[in-house]
Amino acid sequence: MSLTYLEAIREAQYEALRRDPNVFLYGQDIGAFGGAFKATKRLVDEFPKRVLDAPISEDAMVGVAIGAALEGARPIIEMQFADFSACGFNQIVNHAGTHYWRTGVPCPIVIRLPSGGTAGSGPFHSQSMESVYAHYPGLVILTPATVEDAYHMLLDAVALDDPVIFCEHKFLYYHLKADSLPDEAMPIGKARIARPGRHATIVTYSAMVHESIRAAEELQHDGYQIEVVDLRSVKPMDTETILGSVARTGRLLCVGESFPWGGVCAEVIARVVADGFHLLDAPPQRLNSKDTPIPYHPNLWRAHRPTALSIAAALRKLLQD
Amino acid sequence: MIRCLRRPPTAIVKTPATASTKKHSAKESFLTAYRHMLSARLLEDRLATLYRAGGKIVGGVYLSRGQEAFSAALAVQLKKGRDIYAGLIRDQAGRMAFGEPLLDTTRTYLGSALGPMRGRDGNIHRGRPKEGMPAMISHLGTSISVVAGMLLARRLQGRLGDTVGAASVGDGATSTGAFHEGLNMAAVEKLPMVIAIANNQFAYSTPTSRQFACADLIERARGYGVEGYKVDGTDLGDCLDVFEKAVERARHGHGPQMIVGTLLRLSGHGEHDDASYVPPQMRQSDLGRDCLPAAEKTIRSGKWLSDSEFDSLRIEVQQEIDQAFAQSMQEPAPDPYKETWSSFSTLELADGWQVR
The missing domain is CATH 3.40.50.920 (Rossmann fold)
Known part of the structure; x- marks a missing residue:
């Protein structure tokens, strides 16, 4: 079995949905279409009520995730490109990032950012946002470099009670392959x-x-x-x-x-x-x-x-x- | 004045109540709402006094004077402990009507370490997120998608039932992208939501003529594909009627309901603001009618409360407020040396969270 970085992200989301009925996916074109990069390919067939297409409304997508998390759900938001998370910036840094500290109630959301450059993508489909979000308190920022980390860190992110910005690199989507996935990975926070x-x-x-x-x-x-x-x-x-x-x-x-x-x-x-x-x-x-x-x-x-x-x-x- | 902008697709099913029981329940809600209006007014008068005296309240004080009827009328129509209510800056009455304890207000304004925000946030920025009361942030319009998300989660978990989620905003919030995105999304998902817009004529100092170009905010309902109603926000009876209908329609699968209440903020944006930008003729117009004495007039004309009952209600409410302030003032302030400086709930992830 050989698996790409992108397939690992798809598999991690499948596994997260399978493990916990509170997990749901929300993002643009992620349903029947399977996502702009196919990171949610056929997931809607397996979990028809938990893979939802969103309007082009990044602010509302993150707001929905925050509200859902308060009710015990575990949302995974797919930003079509990391660049567009700028439109949801306010909800990310001012609402999700401040929530636990202000209220004592955790806000377990995962926001997936297809990040970084690929040839020909230009100014608005190539950005890396980790430094911007790391500046704000309350957000865990993950930047997996391997197929194994893409899989395990995404599952860890869903299990975490804090908001996670998951920066997955588009350049690695198809280039990077692994023969198999290990059962365990290093914990979040360890280099x-x-x-x-x-x-x-x-x-x-x-x-x-x-x-x-x-x-x-x-x-x-x-x-x-x-x-x-x-x-x-x-x-x-x-x-x-x-x-x-x-x-x-x-x-x-x-x-x-x-x-x-x-x-x-x-x-x-x-x-x-x-x-x-x-x-x-x-x-x-x-x-x-x-x-x-x-x-x-x-x-x-x-x-x-x-x-x-x-x-x-x-x-x-x-x-x- | 109540106007339904869009003809409801189906007739509203009304319970076959007799005129007398209907009137009785309307009277009950009216009196309940009135009590919260009175409580909000007296509490906020005290907050304003403390603010001016200086020393006790470090941040701003934001009053809802003139908006209590519209605010309370929505919240009394919701089911406490089951529905969702996202109050905003001028919803002291609504928050209390939805069950927020008086102490939450006094503790948050006075910065008590025992309050829901423990001195980490202040004044109106408070809530009980686990009890259907999300804590507002200052960025307007953001609560709409949050309430939508709460409802969506309940739907996914199969426990939506007949829950309704309400979000309260003002005319200023309707200009934000968050408002548009949230309402549009809620309409797409056909969520059981009520969006109350208190059009108090000014966003801080900016008049509605500089805020939007449509003739009336209610026209926007059609654009979002939601049902819209307009109401005189100074008339408690009308507000109760329109919110009762809206909450019922949301509860019974008719999707988001948008209600615009027309009224005037009878104070500044905060107590630091003298509101000199409000023209005197506007204050003297119907818009400037104070909803609290207007509600009292209705109660007196219906003989729902006697003079002595009015007096004892006021004394009772005042005592509750005095007690809440007295208790909160004696409570400990937050201690920076005992503070857990971690913005992560997962403490082992916090980087240098101890006070250095």
């Missing part, structure tokens, strides 16, 4: 050493884990062993694993696909500088996309986001410092 090394650490997440591993393989030819840390969840952030890796390597490069200003990479570096300054042999670096909207043409798009090539270049510079 994973995706590749061990001793000369420098890359802290990254989501699709950039794979670009970073390719860059690390490239540098192996020059005799460098690069450690790659996959954050898995950017909030909560596993500072301990990050510091442990930097303690081994003395050098840090943080790679993210989201825009450069502020964000997850800035947070990682701030934490390492604050708590592990003495571990650093060189100034920590970050590599994000460029500070422009995401371009349409593949030539521009490839230059806009970090790639194995640009990560390798950043690593070489870091290793010379």
Whole structure:
């Protein structure tokens, strides 16, 4: 049996629906059509009352999820693209994110964001929103980089009593395959050493884990062993694993696909500088996309986001410092 | 004035009650609503006094003066403990009519650590989400989809029964995207909802002429495919009638019901606002009629309460309010050193949640 990252997300939703009658899916085109990416393919046939098409109303979709969660339901909202969650931003950050702290009543919702760039998708179908939502209190932000994590972390997200922003990467949907799914996975909040090394650490997440591993393989030819840390969840952030890796390597490069200003990479570096300054042999670096909207043409798009090539270049510079 | 904008697709089935029992139940609801109106007015007068005196209330005070009839009339038609009621900024009367204890108001305004919001949120931003009373946020229109979601969950769980969910908003909220999306979605799902719009002529200081261009908000009902009714929001009897009908129609499968109450806010947006933007002639018009003495007039003309009964009701309500304030003032304030600074309910996920 071979399974893609996208199929794992579909399987996790099937399993969540099967396990708990309180789980339901709500989103645009997710019913008979099976979703824009087919992440809910044929789920409506199995669970006709619990896979519901929504109007193009992201604010209302999240509001519905919040209300349903208060009544004991476990909604999974599919945003057609992460970019459109901006239209539901208010309900996400001001309503779902504040609910438990204000009222003492948890708000267990999962919002799936098909995230990140693919060639030709342009400014409004390519964004990565994890840094934006991580800024606000009350939201768990998950960024699975593997088929196994896509499956298990989505199930964990549904079981969690807090609102979860589930950033699944569209570039990985079809590219990434696994032969089987393990029965268990690491808990939410724990980072994973995706590749061990001793000369420098890359802290990254989501699709950039794979670009970073390719860059690390490239540098192996020059005799460098690069450690790659996959954050898995950017909030909560596993500072301990990050510091442990930097303690081994003395050098840090943080790679993210989201825009450069502020964000997850800035947070990682701030934490390492604050708590592990003495571990650093060189100034920590970050590599994000460029500070422009995401371009349409593949030539521009490839230059806009970090790639194995640009990560390798950043690593070489870091290793010379 | 009650106007049904869209002819109901089926005749309303009325229980074959005799005229006398019908009148009796109308009288009961009227008096119940009146009691909550009176309680809201006296409580809010006290809040305004405390605000002006300074020191006890740190945030703003938002009064519902002039809107008590429209607010209470909806909530008294709902079943406490079974239906859903999402009150907003000017629903002191409605919240109490739906069963919110007086202490929730006084504790939340005074910041008691024992209140439902424990000093984490204040004044009107309160609720009991597990008892059908979601806690409003300041972003208008957001409660409509939340109530819709509550109903949708009950439907999925097979326990919707004849539940009705009500959301209360003002004319200003009708301009938000959240209002449009929520009402549209509720209509698509044909949910048993009542959306009460108190058109108090001003969103903060902005008059309706700068808020919408349609001749009347009730015209929007047709666009959403929901039934719409308009009512004089200063007339408690009319409000009770229209909400009784709307709640029944929602309960019996006729989908969302939109009710626009026309009235005037007889205070500022908050007590910091002198409402000097309200033209004097508007205050003197029918819109500016105070619903509380108007309801008292109806009660007196029907001889439903004697003078002494009026007096003892007022004393009783005042005592309840005094007691709630006195108790809340003696309660502990929240302590930042004992606060659990975690916005996650899953404490092990909280990052640095202890006070540093």
